[in-house]
Amino acid sequence: MRRAALRATVLGYLAAILLAPLALVARRAFEGGAGRAWSAVSDPDTVHAFELTLGITAIAVPLNTLFGVVCALAIVRGRFPGKGLLNAFVDLPLALSPVVVGLSLFLLFGRGGWLYGLFEAHGVRVLFAPPSMVLATVFVSLPFVAREVVPALRELGEEQEQAARTLGASSRQTFRRITLPAIRWALVYGVVLTTARCLGEYGAVAVVSGRIEGRTETATLRVQDRYESLDLTGAYGISLALAAIAVCVLVAMTLLRPRREA
């Protein structure tokens, strides 16, 4: 009895907070008809926004994957002082406001900043241009691969790798044949999380991009832009597309979850 009541309460809460919003996106997006919804997402500036989002993601994800794996190896296998500090810095993007990230980059590359002389002063556009947006996105999506791979590496232990060495395998062979297969699913899960974070990034990119329509607007920035321009159909249309991607991410996470724990 108590169990049924708790279950009902929990499911009700989840429906109100999660399900209802999701259902509404779909409804509002098609309120003006499918035609209007389609034209809202297919105008050139919106298409460019999606392209920019995907482009930034395509750069940030591989970079953070490489970093994540190397970092996880260092944390689990390495012996050096300051491991706690390393952990703290890797976890920091999870706890930090994206606006603070954006501002930091702004101050670094903008007038009076340490790197101003290297880039902006010579006409190399970093701020209000894709490079700073990439940097911001890399910052905020940094931790995920590392955090997923660390427990997988710990779980693996060193004995299998040591056995491989005694059998004559080189470091590269050991990594490729022993380590990598063992952490494979945790790695993929981490990549999915990283991708989701990159696609959904708003705050940091909003600060450094200047939100220039058609040039430095990502999909999420475009949603806000359309909303403020009172183009609600456009805003919902883009939201629906992003929500559809989010559901795909959820499906991927669900499928990968059991394998990563195996």
Next chain:
Amino acid sequence: MAARASLPGTAARPSAGGALALGFVGAFLGAVVCLPLAALVRSSAGGGFLAAVSSSESVAALELTLAAAAAAALVNAVAGTAIAWVLVRDAFPGKAAVNALIDLPFALPTVVAGLVLLALYGPRSPVGVDVAFTRAGIVLALLFVTLPFVVRTVQPVLHELDREPEDAARSLGASEPTIFCRIVLPAILPGVLSGVALAFARAVGEIGALVIVSGNLPYRTEVASVVVFNRIQAGDRAGAAAVAVVLLAISFAVLLAVGAVRRLATRHERA
């Protein structure tokens, strides 16, 4: 961790590969994370910091941010634990789908979340609830955004929990609520606390959802991250940096707290 005897020829000397890896990690983190944050801290130093931080608008925003984040974190402490409990201990059709849905706030861009919460619980609300441009609306948006945190930190702990002490308590005459409070809760508390801390940090820094939902009315529904945003747009970089540094300090403090909780949790397991 027990010390491992090294195999002959694999003594624990720093290998060239290891040094290279560490160098790469250090350089990457340094360039991407440390350098920008250092620039931020430096910008805020010097005159104007105190004034910018203690201006009534800043103080109001920080107070609102901390209060709303704390409220959301506390509600999640209870809701998240209850959700984790149902997901681990209960069984019903569709449970796997519900479990997957918990990550929605993570997978969905925050601006979309904000837009949709506004549609659902703002003017023109299909359910007649209008909390747009109010503090309640802010807490609601934060509840959405922070939902997964406590659930996902408590779930694995509950899952791994040895059930026999609960049976032992039953045989000793303890009622089910007593068993939860005295046996289960102490065991999952570290998970709950670290989830709450992360939820709190996340809520303090939230921008995307709030930019749309809260209306950003100064002193009423303007949160700290929006203050930073607005000041950047207005060209007041020092003012923005001042508040940003406070947010950075809060983030660091939360991370330290989570680390301490983790150490506290395992103290009884160390012989």
Next chain:
Amino acid sequence: MSIAISGVSKRFGSFTALDDVSVEVATGSLTALLGPSGSGKSTLLRVVAGLERPDAGSVAIGGRDVTGRPPQERGVGFVFQHYAAFKHMTVWDNVAFGLTIRKRPRAEIRERVAELLALVQLEGLARRYPAQLSGGQRQRMGLARALAVDPEVLLLDEPFGALDARVRGELRAWLRRLHDETRTTTVVVTHDQEEAMEVADEIVVMNHGRVEQVAGPRELYEHPANEFVLTFVGGANRLGDAFVRPHDLELAHEPGATTREAMVRRIAHVGFEVRLELVREDGQPLSVQLTRDEAEQLELERGQIVHVRPLRETTFS
């Protein structure tokens, strides 16, 4: 307090753990539930404790029907194989738990816990945490905790299974002494037939969810009800339709009227005993058990040919 189990059945999915089991446990006795893995003995114990609900049948404790009641209301003390210690509480708080939740006065709790810790010889360790104790100490704590609330019936589920041999032996003897003192009706689940024989007044042998035989240790050994009990308790050689205990095979260097030839394949000196593996001329393997003196007198060697005959045989029609 007696225990009356009547017609209890329990299934887990398609697996039948208990099949119409009925057992009577006399007041004040120490009874062992003995059987291999999967025989249902732990399930039966948990049904008595109320930790599992039977699909059919009833359980009565002290004449009172407790079949529908939760564990909290049965007045049983339960000791777990892996201790089930409350990890975040001290030894003292663990033992005091049952009394604490019954809101007994502080002075009473203090006295009772001190008494019990002395009984289980854990006095100096009251402030320690379970993680800081050895396995044997944790189990003694588990016992003290179960005894603290004066249970009518004490149930132990393979209590010494997770401990090493020497500690097991010590705790076994200790449990027997404790029982002699307190006279609480006690049921012990074990898969170790030596343990059951050493400790229990009465043994319930179980297999595949059914009771095979209920008897005292001696009766069980000398008059097993069927093949399973015979081979499980004490072991035996199977010669056609008959069974012969390893120590009921007589060896000689000279052939006799009823002896058969066999070769000594292996000799193991296990302390007081000597265990031999023989192969009879027709290929039948034989396990023989001799005392050290007997073996010495025979001066046996590997590869030697000896002459064997059974002194006693058992058959089941």
